[in-house]
Structure formats: structure tokens, C-alpha cells
Amino acid sequence: MDAVWQSLCDRLGTKYPIMQDGMGPSPTTSLATAVSAAGGLGSVSTPGLLTPEVELRKKLRDRMEQVAVNAEGPFAVNVPVGTLASGEMIPSSAYCIDEAIRVKLAGGPVSDHFVAITTSAGFPGGFTEQIKEAGLIHIHKAGSVRHAVKAAEAGVDVVIASGFEMGGHTHLNPVSTMVLAPQVIKELDIPVIISGGIHDGYGLAAVLAMGGAGVAMGTRFIATTEHEWHQNYKQYIVDSGEWQDMTYQGYYAPSRGLKNAALLEELPAIKATGISVDELNQWKEDRGYLAQMEGDTVKGIVVAGQVAAAIHDIVPTKVLLERMMDEAIGLLEATSSSLGALKATRG
Ligand SMILES: Cc1cc2nc3c(=O)[nH]c(=O)nc-3n(C[C@H](O)[C@H](O)[C@H](O)COP(=O)(O)O)c2cc1C
Incomplete structure (x- = not known):
């Protein structure tokens, strides 16, 4: 019988059990194309949680087309479905899912390469049926056992x-x-991809050994040559060290970034002015773009994970994926060759 990762690779059409997860609002189209070509699953990121509907739909469609033009493999679209402090789901979630499904149903080259929607940040149940009916795989990201179980029960x-x-x-x-x-x-009987802090073959080997269906990474993929974000952003990740990450209030939950003047000084100062939640969210989105696209890592917010401290180079995605596979295979081989000795310790 195939391992769980093999069946998922077959279903998604990928060579390797490695996924680049969504990183909005700036584009990740060149990155997604490169990851897919290198054998992983690339993701188109949401174009902005606060963008008006017409502009949002157009941007998402453009991004999907850009990936598909050069695609050699499958790609996913990421859509956060979180709720705001008011309790309402961010309106952009429904527009993005609807637009992505329209693209899928229209057929043609974009549709052919587009295989999955990844929802995140909230309960995905309201979207499962339409995503699956369109012939797409519904992947959902959860941060607790209870949320994972709820998503599985909802049919993802x-x-x-x-x-x-x-x-x-x-x-x-x-x-x-x-x-x-x-x-x-252990809890779910559907494939589980593991994410958060993974950057190399050590993480991949651990996940495969425990029965995971693959790994998804965000931060590691920022520091790749094909990624379209500013070189300064990539270098800030490479230069960062242990304890440089911090959380701050995001749109609907904490968000993790790297310490700099924007997060340590400007954010507290602007909050103290009594600015409205909407204005503050817009400020954060603008400051994200400033770092990602213009390379201002002082005034811009450098969104990244704790794993930034373990990332020491900017490499082509193909090199990254091959290196991870080599490392994981080496570790799993070494482990299996010492299994006899491990069993012998039992007497
Ligand atoms: C810059 C950045 C932007 C992100 N934006 C999104 C997003 O729009 N939607 C989403 O579901 N997750 C988003 N994430 C989370 C990633 O999809 C992924 O779950 C996470 O990066 C995995 O952890 P890692 O950074 O340790 O690899 C973002 C992560 C980063 C670093």
C-alpha cells in the first residue's frame, strides 16, 4: 500500500511532499511557478484582505494566470477565511473562493494546473461543498487538534x-x-500536512516518519532566488537570529514577524493615537507591502516565522527542494539502518 505522502502527491500531481503555502497580500506568483516546476505544490496568495471586490477578483485571476502561463506543475490558491473582531468573516474570503472556482470551471490551461484551495484562519465548513464540487481538493490549515477535527468533520x-x-x-x-x-x-483519517518551523530535510524526515503527508513552508520559501519580494526582505530573514521573532496583533489573531522599528516603536505609537481598527489594519497591510515590495525593513513589517533564525542562505527553489529530499532520505536511511540496534535495546 502507498504511504500517505505518496497518495497525496499522486492526488495533487506533485513529485515531492513539499508545499509552498500562501503568503499574502503581496504576490507569490513567480515563487509558486518555481516551486511547482521544482516538484512541489506552489500557492497563489490572497491579494489583500482589505481590497475592494472588483479589484480583488481581478488581481486574483491575474495571479492565477501568471502562474499558469509558465506552470510546469500544479498550484493551489490560498484564501484566509478568518473573522474580524466584529465576528463577521472577512468579505474578501467569499469573493476569492468564488473567483477561483469560476477560473476552475472555465477550463483551459489555468484550470488544468489549478488543483487545490487552501483555506486558513477560520472555520472552512461553508466553502467545502463548492470547492469539492468544482473538482478541487480542499486543504484547510488549523492550529489545534479541535480545529483540525472540526475541519475534517466538515469534509475537507x-x-x-x-x-x-x-x-x-x-x-x-x-x-x-x-x-x-x-x-x-493520529486523530484524523485524512492526510495531514505539517507546517510551522520547517525549513530542511530534518523537518521533512520527522514528518514522514510520524505518518504525515508532507510539509508546508512559508518563511523558508521567502529566501529563494525566484521569489519576487525585495532582496532586503530575504536578507533580513537570513541575517536574523534567535529570539528576533515576535507576535503582534494581526487582523483577526496574533501575527508573527521579525523585530524592527516598525513593530517595536511605530506600531505601539500609532496604536496609542486611538486610530480605528480599520485604519490600523490598513496601516499594517501598507507596512507589509513596504517591506515586501520596496525593501524597507526598518519602516516596513517583516512578516516571518521563528524559523527565520535557522535560515542562512538564499537559494533557487530547486536547490532547496533537492537538498531537503537528500537530507530527509539520508536521515531516514540512517534511522532505518539502526532499527535493529534500537529493537535490541528491548532485550
Ligand atoms: C510573509 C507571510 C505571509 C503569510 N500570509 C499568509 C496568508 O495570506 N494566508 C495564510 O493562510 N497564511 C499566511 N502565512 C502563513 C503561511 O502560509 C504558513 O502557514 C507559515 O509561513 C508556515 O510557517 P513557517 O513560516 O514557519 O514556514 C504567511 C506567512 C508569512 C511568512
Whole structure:
């Protein structure tokens, strides 16, 4: 019988059990194309949670077309479905899912390469039926066993279990990856991808050994040559060290970024002015763009995970994926060759 990762690779059409997860609002189209060509699953990121509907639909469609033009493999679209402080789901979630499904149903080259929608940041149940009916795989990202179970019960095909150390919007109740991963894998009878803090073959080997269906990464993929974000952003990740990450209030949950003047000085100062929640969210989105696209790592918010401290180079995605596979295979081989000795310790 195929291992769980093999069946999922077959279903998604990928060579390797490695996924680049969504990182909005700036584009990740060149990155997604490169990851897919290198054998992984690339993701188109949401174009902005606060963008008006018409512009949002157009931007998403453009991004999907850009990936598909050069695509050699499958890609996913990421859509956060979180709720705002008011309790309402961010309106952009429904527009993005609807637009992505329209593209899928229209057929043609974009549709051919587009295989999955990854929802995140909230309860995905309201979207499962339409996503699956369109012939797409519904992947949902959850940060706790209970949310993973709820998503599986709602009918999603695959769960990404992501630990609190992840970059970007993380979870209200912190559970770290090593605590979360085995529990979710054991609890669910659908494939589980593990995410949060993974950057190399060590993480991949651990996940495969525990029965995971693959790994999803965000921060590691920022520091790749094909990624379209500014070189300064990539270098800030490479130069960062242990304890440089911090969380701050995101749109609907804590978000993780790297310490700099924007997060340590400007954010508290602007909050103290009594600015409205909407204005503050817009400020954060603008400051994200400033770092990602213009390379201002002082005034811009450098969104990234704790794993930034372990990333020391900017490499082509193909090199990254091959290196991870080599490392994981080497580690698993070494482990299996010492199994006899391990068993012998039992007497
Ligand atoms: C810059 C950045 C932006 C992100 N934006 C999103 C997003 O728009 N939607 C989403 O579901 N997750 C988002 N994430 C989380 C990633 O999809 C992924 O779950 C996370 O990066 C995994 O943890 P890692 O950074 O330790 O690899 C973002 C992460 C980063 C670093």
C-alpha cells in the first residue's frame, strides 16, 4: 500500500511532499511557478484582505494566470477565511473562493494546473461543498487538534496542522508544531500536512516518519532566488537570529514577524493615537507591502516565522527542494539502518 505522502502527491500531481503555502497580500506568483516546476505544490496568495471586490477578483485571476502561463506543475490558491473582531468573516474570503472556482470551471490551461484551495484562519465548513464540487481538493490549515477535527468533520480533504511558531497570522491559543503534529496525524483519517518551523530535510524526515503527508513552508520559501519580494526582505530573514521573532496583533489573531522599528516603536505609537481598527489594519497591510515590495525593513513589517533564525542562505527553489529530499532520505536511511540496534535495546 502507498504511504500517505505518496497518495497525496499522486492526488495533487506533485513529485515531492513539499508545499509552498500562501503568503499574502503581496504576490507569490513567480515563487509558486518555481516551486511547482521544482516538484512541489506552489500557492497563489490572497491579494489583500482589505481590497475592494472588483479589484480583488481581478488581481486574483491575474495571479492565477501568471502562474499558469509558465506552470510546469500544479498550484493551489490560498484564501484566509478568518473573522474580524466584529465576528463577521472577512468579505474578501467569499469573493476569492468564488473567483477561483469560476477560473476552475472555465477550463483551459489555468484550470488544468489549478488543483487545490487552501483555506486558513477560520472555520472552512461553508466553502467545502463548492470547492469539492468544482473538482478541487480542499486543504484547510488549523492550529489545534479541535480545529483540525472540526475541519475534517466538515469534509475537507486534507488538513495542514500548523504550529504557533509559524510566520504570519498564527493562532489565538498557542500550540507548537511538535506537540500538535503527532496528535493531529493520529486523530484524523485524512492526510495531514505539517507546517510551522520547517525549513530542511530534518523537518521533512520527522514528518514522514510520524505518518504525515508532507510539509508546508512559508518563511523558508521567502529566501529563494525566484521569489519576487525585495532582496532586503530575504536578507533580513537570513541575517536574523534567535529570539528576533515576535507576535503582534494581526487582523483577526496574533501575527508573527521579525523585530524592527516598525513593530517595536511605530506600531505601539500609532496604536496609542486611538486610530480605528480599520485604519490600523490598513496601516499594517501598507507596512507589509513596504517591506515586501520596496525593501524597507526598518519602516516596513517583516512578516516571518521563528524559523527565520535557522535560515542562512538564499537559494533557487530547486536547490532547496533537492537538498531537503537528500537530507530527509539520508536521515531516514540512517534511522532505518539502526532499527535493529534500537529493537535490541528491548532485550
Ligand atoms: C510573509 C507571510 C505571509 C503569510 N500570509 C499568509 C496568508 O495570506 N494566508 C495564510 O493562510 N497564511 C499566511 N502565512 C502563513 C503561511 O502560509 C504558513 O502557514 C507559515 O509561513 C508556515 O510557517 P513557517 O513560516 O514557519 O514556514 C504567511 C506567512 C508569512 C511568512
